[in-house]
Amino acid sequence: MILTKLVPYNKIRRQLNKKDKIGIVSCNSCARMCGTGGEKELKILGNKLKKDGYNVVDMDLIGAPCMMNQLKKEELHGDTTIVLACESAVYNLKKIFPNKKIISGLITLGLAALDKKNKPKLIKKFN
Numbered sequence: 751m752i753l754t755k756l757v758p759y760n761k762i763r764r765q766l767n768k769k770d771k772i773g774i775v776s777c778n779s780c781a782r783m784c785g786t787g788g789e790k791e792l793k794i795l796g797n798k799l800k801k802d803g804y805n806v807v808d809m810d811l812i813g814a815p816c817m818m819n820q821l822k823k824e825e826l827h828g829d830t831t832i833v834l835a836c837e838s839a840v841y842n843l844k845k846i847f848p849n850k851k852i853i854s855g856l857i858t859l860g861l862a863a864l865d866k867k868n869k870p871k872l873i874k875k876f877n
Contacts, residue, residue, distance in 0.1 A: 860873070
């Protein structure tokens with residue numbers, strides 16, 4: 751699995767404009783296991799942005815957006831998408847939607863394995 755950590759909320763906000771129509775895509779696989787994605791983090795980020803006056807128009811939970819065949823969306827609602835997934839998912843979304851603003855909401859740290867308590871443990875850091 752891929753280990754990720756959240757980009758600080760203020761850093762994400764600095765990349766947004768109040769006029770943006772914002773979508774959020776969240777990984778329900780590795781990022782969920784890391785506590786940085788999944789439905790919980792999708793809702794937390796969406797609610798924070800709405801509370802701060804941003805126009806969130808779409809929130810999608812995708813099994814593994816790093817896998818091109820799981821990105822079956824024909825369009826992204828909105829003009830800006832925040833991705834709560836690894837760099838592979840960000841790459842895929844930029845490839846499929848080259849005219850959209852794609853913002854990474856996570857930092858990809860490296861490869862991880864689950865320990866006996868089902869907590870991700872970094873086993874190989876990416877450079």
